[in-house]
Amino acid sequence: AQTVTQSQPEMSVQEAETVTLSCTYDTSESDYYLFWYKQPPSRQMILVIRQEAYKQQNATENRFSVNFQKAAKSFSLKISDSQLGDAAMYFCAYRSAMGAQKLVFGQGTRLTINP
Amino acid sequence: DAGVIQSPRHEVTEMGQEVTLRCKPISGHDYLFWYRQTMMRGLELLIYFNNNVPIDDSGMPEDRFSAKMPNASFSTLKIQPSEPRDSAVYFCASSLRARAYTDTQYFGPGTRLTVL
Numbered sequence: 001a002q003t004v005t006q007s008q009p010e011m012s013v014q015e016a017e018t019v020t021l022s023c024t025y026d027t028s029e030s031d032y033y034l035f036w037y038k039q040p041p042s043r044q045m046i047l048v049i050r051q052e053a054y055k056q057q058n059a060t061e062n063r064f065s066v067n068f069q070k071a072a073k074s075f076s077l078k079i080s081d082s083q084l085g086d087a088a089m090y091f092c093a094y095r096s097a098m099g100a101q102k103l104v105f106g107q108g109t110r111l112t113i114n115p
Numbered sequence: 116d117a118g119v120i121q122s123p124r125h126e127v128t129e130m131g132q133e134v135t136l137r138c139k140p141i142s143g144h145d146y147l148f149w150y151r152q153t154m155m156r157g158l159e160l161l162i163y164f165n166n167n168v169p170i171d172d173s174g175m176p177e178d179r180f181s182a183k184m185p186n187a188s189f190s191t192l193k194i195q196p197s198e199p200r201d202s203a204v205y206f207c208a209s210s211l212r213a214r215a216y217t218d219t220q221y222f223g224p225g226t227r228l229t230v231l
Contacts, residue, residue, distance in 0.1 A: 043204060045222035091158065101146065102160035102171065103220060 002027045004094050006106035013082045014114050020067075021077045021109045023092030030054075031097035034068065034075045039108070040088040048090070051075065053097070079111075087113045117141075119223035121207050127229045133195040136226045139188055140209030148208040148220060149182055149192050158206075164190065197230045204228070 003026045013019035025034070036048040051059045051068050058066050063083075067076045079086055092106040120139040128134055140147050148163040162172040167184045175182070179198070184190040194201055204227050208220040 043225045043227075045206065045208075047219050047221075050219070101163060102148065102174075103150075103158075104160075105158040107157045 002029070002032075002094050002096070002104050004092050004104050004106040006090075006092055006109050008109045009107070010110045010112070012112040012114055013079075015082055015084060017082055018078060018080045019082055019111065021079075021090050021092075021111065023075045023077070023106055025073050025075065025092070025094050027073070027094065027096075029096055029098075033095045033097060034066075035093040035095070035103065036064070036066070036075075036077045037091045037093060037105075038086075038088045039091065045091075049077065082113050084113050084115060087111060119207055119209055119221055121205075121223035121226050123226060124224060125227050125229075127231065128197055129231050130198055131196045132230075133193065134197045134201075134228060134230075136192040136205050136207075136228070138190045138192070138207030138223060140190070140207070141211075141221055142188065144209035144211050144221075145187070146210045146212070146218075146220075147184060147190050148210075149190070150206040150208065150222075152204040152206065152225070153202075161192070161205075194228075197228075199230045202228055202230050 005024045032053045034051045038046045038048050049061045049064050063080045065078045089108045091108045093103040122137045145166050149161040152158045161174045162182045164184045182192045204225045206222050206225045208222045210218045210220045212218040
């Protein structure tokens with residue numbers, strides 16, 4: 001079974017600075033998808049960014065980018081120019097490209113933005 | 116589009132009572148997922164449907180839990196009888212297709228269930 005591990009329960013960063021959230025996963029599959037979801041205090045789960053395993057190019061969405069290292073099974077999220085609205089729980093998630101369609105989530109990292 | 120709609124947003128009940136959580140997926144989406152979020156276990160899939168048919172219910176914790184999708188626009192998750200350990204936030208999500216990575220799962224606002 002696939003597992004996702006987020007080793008940082010909490011992180012904090014100064015407003016306008018850059019922060020990197022870590023995620024590692026374990027799988028025997030070669031094709032899969034990886035996601036970062038944001039959960040603000042409102043509880044809503046919001047997709048931040050996604051990556052296909054067979055694409056070597058790292059995904060980027062505005063201030064959010066990932067560092068995908070397939071051999072190391074690592075998928076970190078970098079947030080540049082941090083804003084107060086970025087404060088939330090961030091979840092890394094894995095989904096198989098075949099068969100099971102469920103998202104497998106990590107335990108989450110709580111990000112605090114200091115003004 | 117209104118997004119995924121869940122009701123109620125909060126539910127407080129007593130142990131032994133029946134609880135029904137409701138979900139309306141985004142119109143046109145043919146996959147529907149039920150997830151549960153707890154401090155101890157994090158976010159985990161309970162069950163998902165494709166075209167109203169249950170595909171994988173291996174995450175349903177026990178026989179006290181049941182889920183139905185009578186039509187494309189409505190699903191229920193029922194707990195009978197409820198127990199304090201069922202206290203959690205229950206999310207419903209839907210997606211248009213679940214094969215390609217671009218088929219994002221859109222989450223509802225969740226139902227916070229408290230069983231006393």
